[in-house]
Amino acid sequence: xxxxxxxxxxxxxxxxxxxxxxxxxxxxxxxxxxxxxxxxxxxxxxxxxxxxxxxxxxxxxxxxxxxxxxxxxxxxxxxxxxxxxxxxxxxxxxxxxxx
Amino acid sequence: xxxxxxxxxxxxxxxxxxxxxxxxxxxxxxxxxxxxxxxxxxxxxxxxxxxxxxxxxxxxxxxxxxxxxxxxxxxxxxxxxxxxxxxxxxxxxxxxxxxxxxxxxxxxxxxxxxxxxxxxxxxxxxxxxxxxxxxxxxxxxxxxxxxxxxxxxxxxxxxxxxxxxxxxxxxxxxxxxxxxxxxxxxxxxxxxxxxxxxxxxxxxxxxxxxxxxxxxxxxxxxxxxxxxxxxxxxxxxxxxxxxxxxxxxxxxxxxxxxxxxx
Numbered sequence: 001x002x003x004x005x006x007x008x009x010x011x012x013x014x015x016x017x018x019x020x021x022x023x024x025x026x027x028x029x030x031x032x033x034x035x036x037x038x039x040x041x042x043x044x045x046x047x048x049x050x051x052x053x054x055x056x057x058x059x060x061x062x063x064x065x066x067x068x069x070x071x072x073x074x075x076x077x078x079x080x081x082x083x084x085x086x087x088x089x090x091x092x093x094x095x096x097x098x099x
Numbered sequence: 100x101x102x103x104x105x106x107x108x109x110x111x112x113x114x115x116x117x118x119x120x121x122x123x124x125x126x127x128x129x130x131x132x133x134x135x136x137x138x139x140x141x142x143x144x145x146x147x148x149x150x151x152x153x154x155x156x157x158x159x160x161x162x163x164x165x166x167x168x169x170x171x172x173x174x175x176x177x178x179x180x181x182x183x184x185x186x187x188x189x190x191x192x193x194x195x196x197x198x199x200x201x202x203x204x205x206x207x208x209x210x211x212x213x214x215x216x217x218x219x220x221x222x223x224x225x226x227x228x229x230x231x232x233x234x235x236x237x238x239x240x241x242x243x244x245x246x247x248x249x250x251x252x253x254x255x256x257x258x259x260x261x262x263x264x265x266x267x268x269x270x271x272x273x274x275x276x277x278x279x280x281x282x283x284x285x286x287x288x289x290x291x292x293x294x295x296x297x298x299x300x301x302x303x304x305x306x307x308x309x310x311x312x313x314x315x316x317x318x319x320x321x322x323x324x325x326x327x328x329x330x331x332x333x334x335x336x337x338x339x340x341x342x343x344x345x346x347x348x349x350x351x352x353x354x355x356x357x358x359x360x361x
Binding site: 025027029031063065067068069070072083085086087089091093094095096097 | 147177187202
């Protein structure tokens, strides 16, 4: 392969890596874990919907957090710089008044 | 009802007439919706969304008062639960990558602990709800090596044992000091009133961090204090909306001047 050919194939390899699926662990506040494999360019809202369906809850009643901050509808693993085997925390709505 | 209280109720009525039916609270994070504020306007349990709003209000107050060095835990309720998870992981993890010191899942808590250890902040304030029905306040004072616990229904002696152990371990892990646990001054929840712990826990943090015990609410006026909190949030929202409107008007005026000139 000529040097020129090698250069021309490099961007394709990068694109493939950028879109390679990563494993993501979703952890509830009780420590229960659910694992997902997701492409780095896929919106995390898709994962959120799948998680909510799996645990039988309305997706609107669950908070999804990465690195301590709320995940927005448009976030993707790539936009959050997520790595393979990263963790997403989930919390259901809490209320409080008395014991 | 006193005149001041009557005026506040009237102000709430006026504010409600002006508010849109939906949308975010201006100057607050995007996910905070105006409709979530309904719980402030009656005897209702406050949710973590409401506590988040109050913590952002506290951030405004601290900034306005020039109080620096205070870390407010985002996402009410998460910090304490994550800390307890970290504590258990620390005790049981066999794979080094899963331990508190290395796991990326605990990175954001480690950052807070590191900031405390490096004295980048002097206080960490958080609201917790471990039993899913009761809010309490936690305040870590790194200068005094003290963890303050505010519970409107009891003292630190009744503190959740796991939370106590996790906080002591975490502060020791990052600072190298053994922290003592003591009470955070807080208004006592009146017997028979099962609603105000969310407001009182936040108010305890507010009074302590602003250094003004007089800010602790009067337990005979809890409903008025709910209205007061609602109005403070709405006033920030309205101020921001007004500023945005003035800017839009000025932009429209400039655009018309430029187009006329051309």
